[in-house]
Amino acid sequence: MMAEQFDLVIIGGGPGGYVAAIRAAQHKMKVAVVEREHMGGICLNWGCIPTKALLRASEINHLLHSLDHYGFAADNIRFDFAKVIKRSRNVANQLSSGVKGLMKKHKITVFDGHGALAGPGKVAVTKDGKPAAELAAKHIILATGARARVLPGMEPDGKLIWSYREALVPDAMPKKLIVIGSGAIGSEFASFYLNMGSEVTLIEVMDRILPVEDAEISAFVQKAFTKQGMKVITGAKLQGVRKENGGVAAIVEAGGKVTEIKADRLISAVGIVGNVENIGLEGTKVQVDRTHVVIDAFGRTGEAGVYAIGDLAGPPWLAHKAMHEGVIVVDAIAGKHPHAMDTTNIPGCTYCRPQVASVGLTEAAAKAAGHEVKVGRFPFIGNGKAIALGEPEGFIKTVFDAKTGAMLGAHMVGPEVTEMIQGYGIARTLETTEAELMATVFPHPTLSEAMHEAVLDAYGQVLHI
Structure with missing residues (x-):
């Protein structure tokens, strides 16, 4: 040939x-x-x-x-x-x-x-x-x-244990669902099935869900999921999965206790x-x-x-x-x-409810890298468009270098934040400081105004809270 x-x-x-x-x-x-x-x-x-x-x-x-x-x-x-x-x-x-x-x-x-x-x-x-x-x-x-990634004993079988593929084309809605892993994929599937009416248990080995996100964002999402009726178990060690009577049982150790959680189906979302x-x-x-x-x-x-x-x-x-x-x-x-x-200039988005988006360093990572930081926060409850939409839950957090004013990171949870993060992405690519962001006029009424306010807040100039 x-x-x-x-x-x-x-x-x-x-x-x-x-x-x-x-x-x-x-x-x-x-x-x-x-x-x-x-x-x-x-x-x-x-x-x-x-x-x-x-x-x-x-x-x-x-x-x-x-x-x-x-x-x-x-x-x-x-x-x-x-x-x-x-x-x-x-x-x-x-x-x-x-x-x-x-x-x-x-x-x-x-x-x-x-x-x-x-x-x-x-x-x-x-x-x-x-x-x-x-x-x-x-x-x-x-x-x-x-x-x-496939964990031993949790190999997807297309029927009871699903990878993302099976989760996208299910034969029926599971009444009860277990999701192992709370990264973007796990959290999105947990959110989808919960909002379609399934009883969902989300299990995460780390001490918080969405572990790559800023700790405050993770905490907010966990609270929101719980309020929506999801059961969230963090710091959890999966001891095994058993198939029985056309369903699955997950044996989980968390907080010094071992519990058995039963469901119709289990989604494994533990990395790639x-x-x-x-x-x-x-x-x-x-x-x-x-x-x-x-x-x-x-x-x-x-x-x-x-x-x-x-x-x-x-x-x-x-x-x-x-x-x-x-x-x-x-x-x-x-x-x-x-x-x-x-x-660090690549935005990450998770399309669960509430949406999550971030770019750059978390507050903890910025401090660990030796930066002295200024942090700003603005809640969507202070934003007219969010209230008009009926989606006032969530907030925006900005992290700046206290010495240079460089934007080190931005972290958002709430309505349409996956569309808005690009504004901060451009700011990072242009190596923008707080001065340019503060001098930028944001249109009213828009969700994006909260981005402006979160910058102003880092410098003690927030207007609407």
Whole structure:
């Protein structure tokens, strides 16, 4: 088989891979993408996008049950669960086919199969275990992503124990649900099922939920979840999971007590593992550290001409990080001298109810890094738009360097904060200080005014509390 020649071959067609391909095509490179399953990867097909469609449905269900608050009444509120799930799948399929369209538009060759390194500058493509194509390129980007971490005794079986995949396409609504792990994925699923009417128990091994967030944000969300009727257990050690009578029982040790929690289904959301197997890394200088490929600031691995991006290349495990890395790597290959990735400028969003968003350092991390800090807070109860919306719960917290006024971090919980965090993201990228933020005019009445007030509060100039 003659190797087909390209300037760049990308293994993996997820957010990182397909964006890198488009960027390379813009640089007039001849590009190939090898994808073994769905264009758009986990994010478009089994992650970010379909979960947001589901969460939108649960938000509507919550609103329908809160109509009296707005002066409305409706009888016999109900939903067709199969239709809710079908809409989520349709949204995912629409976007996945959109990505295929983008590949055609940019004349990117897509190979359907499994890609692996096959010697310097070579990629072997197999389909159903049989050789399908040989590709050659000076530059190869590994963008194979990650999969759910599986704990022994908690292997997803598609019926009683679910990973995110099964949780997205359930056969029926579980009356009782256990969610193990309270990161973004666990908290989003716990929130979705709770707001659709399930009895949910959220179990976290750390001493607080959403452990990567600022401690005050975590505490607020935990309180909100509990108020909504969720049972939250933190500092919990899972001793085992038993399947019985068409359901599951989780044996949990917390606070010196061992309890058995019974449910119809269990979702395991305990982190991810990089897809480093069977991609030809053996015999190369590519280094792997705890299932993730080691890269430098421009995505280069230890092997000349081989790069890695996205979840495969380590945290934060976010689609927008993968996309931006793809652009940086391709721009560097094209000799454009891009800025290296600064992960502290990458916003993180969790779309539970209430929403959570953050960028930069937490207050604790800022202090641990040796900064003297000024901290501002503003509650949404002081914001006219939030009150008018009927969503006044939550607050915004800002962290500044007391000496320089540099914005070190921002942390938000409440209505639509996942849309607003980008304002602080821009501020971080522009290396803005409190002076520019205070001098910026925020429109009224908007939720974004709370962002302004949280800055003013850090400097003793807050206006509306």
